[in-house]
Amino acid sequence: MKETVLIAGLGLIGGSLALNIKEIENVHVLGYDAKRSTLDYCLMNGIVDNVYDDFAEAVKLADICILAAPVSITVELIHQLNHIPLEKELLVSDVGSVKSQIMEAAESLTSDQITFIGGHPMAGSHKKGIQAAKPYLFENAIYVLSPTKKSTAEQLDRLKALLSPTKCKFLILDPEEHDEMTSVISHFPHLIASSLVHQARNWQSKHPYIPKLAAGGFRDITRIASSNPLMWRDIFFQNREKMSRLLADWIVEMQQLKTLIDSGEKQQIQTYLEQAKDYRDGLDSKKKGAILSYYDIYVDIFDQPGALLKVIGLLAEHDISINNIEILEIREGITGVLRLSFQNKNDQQLSQAILNKNKYETMIEE
Numbered sequence: 001m002k003e004t005v006l007i008a009g010l011g012l013i014g015g016s017l018a019l020n021i022k023e024i025e026n027v028h029v030l031g032y033d034a035k036r037s038t039l040d041y042c043l044m045n046g047i048v049d050n051v052y053d054d055f056a057e058a059v060k061l062a063d064i065c066i067l068a069a070p071v072s073i074t075v076e077l078i079h080q081l082n083h084i085p086l087e088k089e090l091l092v093s094d095v096g097s098v099k100s101q102i103m104e105a106a107e108s109l110t111s112d113q114i115t116f117i118g119g120h121p122m123a124g125s126h127k128k129g130i131q132a133a134k135p136y137l138f139e140n141a142i143y144v145l146s147p148t149k150k151s152t153a154e155q156l157d158r159l160k161a162l163l164s165p166t167k168c169k170f171l172i173l174d175p176e177e178h179d180e181m182t183s184v185i186s187h188f189p190h191l192i193a194s195s196l197v198h199q200a201r202n203w204q205s206k207h208p209y210i211p212k213l214a215a216g217g218f219r220d221i222t223r224i225a226s227s228n229p230l231m232w233r234d235i236f237f238q239n240r241e242k243m244s245r246l247l248a249d250w251i252v253e254m255q256q257l258k259t260l261i262d263s264g265e266k267q268q269i270q271t272y273l274e275q276a277k278d279y280r281d282g283l284d285s286k287k288k289g290a291i292l293s294y295y296d297i298y299v300d301i302f303d304q305p306g307a308l309l310k311v312i313g314l315l316a317e318h319d320i321s322i323n324n325i326e327i328l329e330i331r332e333g334i335t336g337v338l339r340l341s342f343q344n345k346n347d348q349q350l351s352q353a354i355l356n357k358n359k360y361e362t363m364i365e366e
């Protein structure tokens with residue numbers, strides 16, 4: 001029998017999930033979103049089979065519903081579920097970056113027909129909206145699942161099967177643990193990235209050339225500050241206790257660093273940097289897999305934009321999709337380096353072979 005799956009919120013994450021779930025035979029995918037233009041786009045591009053601008057109407061038809069709106073809206077939608085008369089069993093999940101409030105709302109659901117299992121794919125981008133949705137967004141990424149008291153092992157397996165086309169790796173976590181870990185590894189770094197951008201902007205009044213000097217390091221560390229402010233406002237708000245605790249620790253560490261810098265203790269400064277480097281290098285190791293590391297190739301190029309187009313064209317001819325392209329420190333007419341990122345090792349190695357055959361100098365970091 002056909003299973004009906006509703007995705008509520010068809011932005012970057014909901015749209016990317018829909019693209020994957022649509023691949024499964026015998027699944028009918030419905031979409032709900034507050035934006036009419038998003039629903040029209042989804043229909044026009046075959047991302048879902050049918051669209052609704054009324055949550056209650058759509059959810060009544062569904063066997064499984066994935067809530068993929070901003071976190072505060074997801075909490076509201078869970079509360080709404082309590083007041084929607086359902087005629088069949090409904091398995092509900094979500095994709096929210098903070099889990100505690102969502103899981104609290106889910107535990108307070110009174111309907112016997114609804115079972116909730118929390119979810120969070122640990123992958124995304126700084127882009128937002130349906131037009132940024134990609135089918136391979138979650139490949140090799142961790143997908144956190146948080147079962148509830150009511151959910152059964154069979155329901156967990158059913159959800160995993162539905163998400164299996166994403167090629168993610170599942171990890172079961174308790175919501176409190178999840179929120180603490182993501183505050184350290186995702187939410188707090190975002191706050192620091194935004195604060196670094198503010199600092200640069202403040203200095204720009206004294207040095208108008210600051211933006212022109214912004215080199216690779218500043219761009220790398222502040223990339224996430226260009227993400228969706230509405231989404232991150234919700235994340236900071238919902239995880240504010242853990243963020244505040246991390247800020248307090250950070251302030252103490254910054255004070256210690258200030259003392260170290262003021263003292264001019266070269267050896268201690270070097271030790272501090274070496275310890276950070278050792279830990280960071282270990283995180284990136286593909287064997288450990290602690291960070292979702294993309295498969296990068298560095299390519300030497302000589303003049304842009306011609307060289308850029310040629311490299312991309314060569315890979316496109318072989319249907320290889322590039323996850324990210326970055327030009328590292330290139331100026332016109334001077335040798336530069338292109339960093340191409342791929343989702344998997346196969347694409348990385350095939351691309352290297354193609355580029356080498358076409359006389360490009362390439363390098364893969366071990």
Ligand SMILES: NC(=O)C1=CN([C@@H]2O[C@H](COP(=O)(O)OP(=O)(O)OC[C@H]3O[C@@H](n4cnc5c(N)ncnc54)[C@H](O)[C@@H]3O)[C@@H](O)[C@H]2O)C=CC1
Pocket residue numbers: 008009010011012013014032033034035038068069070071073074095096097098120121122123124125126127128129130228231235
């Ligand atoms: N962007 C990212 O990298 C990641 C985001 N997440 C989580 O995924 C969720 C969605 O984020 P994105 O897809 O990035 O955001 P997005 O802004 O791309 O998409 C959100 C969608 O929700 C819709 N929406 C807003 N209010 C609504 C309402 N009242 N009813 C129905 N639809 C509504 C919007 O129209 C939009 O289509 C958030 O909870 C976020 O925490 C999780 C992992 C990664």
Ligand SMILES: O=C(O)C(=O)Cc1ccc(O)cc1
Pocket residue numbers: 096097121122123124125126186224
């Ligand atoms: O853009 C990036 O590097 C991200 O880290 C994306 C991301 C944003 C929010 C999440 O909850 C999970 C992943």
